[in-house]
Amino acid sequence: MAELMIEDPQQLREFLRMRHGDFQVILDMIEAEITRKDTVMRKAIPAKERLALTLRFLATGDSYESLAYLFRIPANTISGIGPVVCKAIYKALKDGIKFPRSAVEWEVVAEAYKKLWHFPHCIGALDGKHVVLKAPAKSGSYFFNYKGTHSIVLLALVDAKYRFMFVDIGCNGRVSDGGVFSATQLFTGLKEKALSLPDPSPLPGRTKPVPYVVVADDAFALQENIMKPYPFRTRDIVSRVFNYRLSRARRMVESTFGILATRFRVLLKPINLNPDKAQLVVQAVVALHNFLMKEPNEAYTPPATTDLEDRDGNMMPGSWRADFNPQGTLLGLRHQGSNHHATSAREIQREFGEYFMTPIGEVSWQYQHA
Known part of the structure; x- marks a missing residue:
């Protein structure tokens, strides 16, 4: 995502199905709810990656196994991230x-x-x-x-x-x-x-x-x-x-x-x-x-x-x-x-x-x- 943001904003929009500014607005609204604490064993996956991962799933319908290769996050971890982020998105945007x-x-x-x-x-x-x-x-x-x-x-x-x-x-x-x-x-x-x-x-x-x-x-x-x-x-x-x-x-x-x-x-x-x-x-x-x-x-x-x-x-x-x-x-x-x-x-x-x-x-x- 960092490379797309710098080199090809158009492809970033296609990747997320939205402009980076809209992505940032949503992230600001739900970041506190989807952020997890670091532990002594490992660092938590950042809220930004959690949101991007979920948006990519919604945009493509790709399997968790396919997304695991793209984001380098295990499929079983992805299965726990998606529903939580979807619930947070709806809670934040449902008034629309x-x-x-x-x-x-x-x-x-x-x-x-x-x-x-x-x-x-x-x-x-x-x-x-x-x-x-x-x-x-x-x-x-x-x-x-x-x-x-x-x-x-x-x-x-x-x-x-x-x-x-x-x-x-x-x-x-x-x-x-x-x-x-x-x-x-x-x-x-x-x-x-x-x-x-x-x-x-x-x-x-x-x-x-x-x-x-x-x-x-x-x-x-x-x-x-x-x-x-x-x-x-x-x-x-x-x-x-x-x-x-x-x-x-x-x-x-x-x-x-x-x-x-x-x-x-x-x-x-x-x-x-x-x-x-x-x-x-x-x-x-x-x-x-x-x-x-x-x-x-x-x-x-x-x-x-x-x-x-x-x-x-x-x-x-x-x-x-x-x-x-x-x-x-x-x-x-x-x-x-x-x-x-x-x-x-x-x-x-x-x-x-x-x-x-x-x-x-x-x-x-x-x-x-x-």
């Missing part, structure tokens, strides 16, 4: 995962979705992923998911700028897809109307009040505060335009997962740790992602990383898509079959669709993509 606490803060999120992705009253994009593990010892089918692998679930709500606002990490992969979400505090808050959301109000140029909503895919049930696509069999223009506009907003959570996994490639391989330690790994990378996304950061997300659109709404895929395989080791939640929903939820869905067809609500290129 900011969940809105007032109607004003929710409106800031909604305004960004309206401005950047042309979806008003949107307070976040929701999705979940199965983080694949090596089969835990003596766990039977407890972590066994529908794809035939073992996993824990990462469920996330994301804002319009690729940042996590809410995460729930650690539910065992065996739990049904509806059960994953229904066990979260987010679900409870939406159901009990306890999230301090802004009051329902008409969309621009309309008269029917509609609530503020989360956009999601078919893995989630349609509710008054959760909008999902119309079924594929639905063919009228209103539903097709709605599905297109919803997919543009929902793309934010897909892209966020993709950026996270391609920058912290430990998520692209089955994690060879027990579930509790794997949970610490996922918590750490989520917290690091938000920390590194707090401002324009070309070391973390170079300009070509994220998806872009041209004037006609044609998507130019970000570089993260070349490496990210959601059917590999970061599996999507299973899509739900038919489910019961309130008539009011379907009416809200239709109101959004009709608004997107008005001169105020439409975007010029939507019909060629719908």
Whole structure:
């Protein structure tokens, strides 16, 4: 690291997945917690090496044996360092995962979705992923998911700028897809109307009040505060335009997962740790992602990383898509079959669709993509 710092700062950024200044900020925050005392037998491994070792593991997913050759630290010692540092990283940076606490803060999120992705009253994009593990010892089918692998679930709500606002990490992969979400505090808050959301109000140029909503895919049930696509069999223009506009907003959570996994490639391989330690790994990378996304950061997300659109709404895929395989080791939640929903939820869905067809609500290129 000393040689890289002097001779090749760019390679140092690639090695750590962050600028040296960001590395130093994190080190200052957690140094006291991860420092160990020297003994008469040997000197302790410095906190700086402990952090660099852990960041390299998160960035590559390399085995402890491989890291042992790189850092000249025994693999059994590394196995004790990683979880401790991951826990310290999450503890220090978790406040960067900011969940809105007032109607004003929710409106800031909604305004960004309206401005950047042309979806008003949107307070976040929701999705979940199965983080694949090596089969835990003596766990039977407890972590066994529908794809035939073992996993824990990462469920996330994301804002319009690729940042996590809410995460729930650690539910065992065996739990049904509806059960994953229904066990979260987010679900409870939406159901009990306890999230301090802004009051329902008409969309621009309309008269029917509609609530503020989360956009999601078919893995989630349609509710008054959760909008999902119309079924594929639905063919009228209103539903097709709605599905297109919803997919543009929902793309934010897909892209966020993709950026996270391609920058912290430990998520692209089955994690060879027990579930509790794997949970610490996922918590750490989520917290690091938000920390590194707090401002324009070309070391973390170079300009070509994220998806872009041209004037006609044609998507130019970000570089993260070349490496990210959601059917590999970061599996999507299973899509739900038919489910019961309130008539009011379907009416809200239709109101959004009709608004997107008005001169105020439409975007010029939507019909060629719908």
